[in-house]
Amino acid sequence: MKAGLCAECKGRGFCGLKECPITKRFYAGLRTRVSKEYMGESPSVFIGSRNYPSVSGGPLMIGESDDPEDWVRRNYSIDDIVGIRAGTIRGNSRYKVKQTLPDLPIQEIALSKKPLDVEVAFEKPVSFDLKFDGILAPVGLSGSIEKLKVLDNASVPVVVDRITSDTDLKATEGVIELYKSGIDHHYITQLLTSGQLGVKRHIVPTRWGITAVDDTISYALKREVMRNPQVSGITMLTASLHANRIICVLLPGEFRFEMIEIWGQGSMWGGSEGDTIVVDSEGEKRKSNYSPITGAYYSARLAVLEYLRSIGRCASVFVVRQVSKDYWAPLGTWVIREASRKAMNSVPISFDDTAAVETEINMILGSRHWRSYSRLLNDIKSQKRLSDFF
Incomplete structure (x- = not known):
């Protein structure tokens, strides 16, 4: 197999094997019953980048934590994480990125510090739809949403409520202020991708949002670090x-x-x-x-x-x-x-x-x-x- 083929293929069969060994192991971890309905926790949201600026996105649905920092604290193995992600459902609705967005159910889900219970009806039963991406954590299942209802209220830290309510604060400034207030990377990314930071607000594909948060915080830290004395050894x-x-x-x-x-x-x-x-x-x-x-x-x-x-x-x-x-x-x-x-x-x-x-x-x-x-x-x-x- 030539160098980089798996990176190009991402489970699409370029290697000639009957089954992708990586996809097969994800499918083996699938425990979620295939259904047209879901009622349970939604810990976060996902916005795709395909066909930008017309994208699909919606809640991630699984009765498990979706925060990588939490996975590290719990000492989860690769197989543990695969088991969680194989059973995670990615709900999809269509959005125009640049349009002015009304209040959306996905914004309430992203805003909440704790998972919210949702009730979702899909157009047809969810299907196995694993796609690899070096930036994103993979998701095993997906389904087009016909109806989405959030069943409880968001739990929002004071600093998050203040910054997301400030429509005069630039998105970069909001990201930095949230970070300095102790809000973790995953939560900040959720707020950015769901269109709740900045002056001219719009949703941002999750894969772009992850890197944007890393880059924005890094640049602020870099300006501080450059003023410090150099290490001595x-x-x-x-x-x-x-x-x-x-x-x-x-x-x-x-x-x-x-x-x-x-x-x-x-x-x-x-x-x-x-x-x-x-x-x-x-x-x-x-x-x-x-x-x-x-x-x-x-x-x-x-x-x-x-x-x-x-x-x-x-x-x-x-x-x-x-x-x-x-x-x-x-x-x-x-x-x-x-x-x-x-x-x-x-x-x-x-x-x-x-x-x-x-x-x-x-x-x-x-x-x-x-x-x-x-x-x-x-x-x-x-x-x-x-x-x-x-």
């Missing part, structure tokens, strides 16, 4: 979550961020004959182009900047993400965000020079192939400091 922090290993190295210098993503041989989106590697980077200016690493880049950068702000320091940073074949289902960029946060909470390991840290990374990864992709390390090695002249 070289340190490495590392951790793993769901077969995603994150290695983060902090080096003295002005703020720079580089990420190297390695899909190992035989992994879900890796090649059969070797690793698939993608790299991207930025400096102090705001990043203008969309990363070829896609949402994982923004999720990892957010975790790193959260850490730098917490220690009151600035640094040049490079992050390596290594994905093994045990990561058999794409769960979304939340995995990289939470794996990176886990790494940033690990005990830092100090090194005397870049050569020593490179040797350590080679041992962890079992390869030195990554090194030729790092422009940041090359630049640091070639830089001359004032002390070099005395």
Whole structure:
């Protein structure tokens, strides 16, 4: 199988196999009875991006938590999460993104801190409709909504009520204020995608909203971090979550961020004959182009900047993400965000020079192939400091 084929295929049979092994495992986790009706909890909403600006969206229906941070707290395995997502129903109604929207049931669902009970009638029985996306957590079932009724009232924190009621507050400012008030990423994304933030409000596809929230918060943190004194030495922090290993190295210098993503041989989106590697980077200016690493880049950068702000320091940073074949289902960029946060909470390991840290990374990864992709390390090695002249 050629490198990247699964990423292109996403269960559509390009490999020639009779059954997609990833789709098959999701289908095995399906426990929801196929029906034309649903009555129960809706923890969140989903807005698609296909056919933008005419999109489909609606409530996600499952009697389980839909918050990735909660999944991490509960120590859910990949199979646990697949079981939840296989039985999750994505309800679909049609919306024009740019039109002025009246109050919608999906807005009440997204606004509520706790899941709301809903009663839904579908046009026909829900069907298995798994689609893979590296940014989104997958959903197993979908159905076109004929009728949707919310059965109870939203529970809304005071700060959320204040910011969503302020129609003079820009969406970016609302996102930052919510974040600084302790509202988690998932909740903020729900508010943005359901069209409840900003001056000119409209719904936003969920996959775009996730990255927009990562990027908006990161930029605010980056401006703070760049004013801090630089770290004094070289340190490495590392951790793993769901077969995603994150290695983060902090080096003295002005703020720079580089990420190297390695899909190992035989992994879900890796090649059969070797690793698939993608790299991207930025400096102090705001990043203008969309990363070829896609949402994982923004999720990892957010975790790193959260850490730098917490220690009151600035640094040049490079992050390596290594994905093994045990990561058999794409769960979304939340995995990289939470794996990176886990790494940033690990005990830092100090090194005397870049050569020593490179040797350590080679041992962890079992390869030195990554090194030729790092422009940041090359630049640091070639830089001359004032002390070099005395």
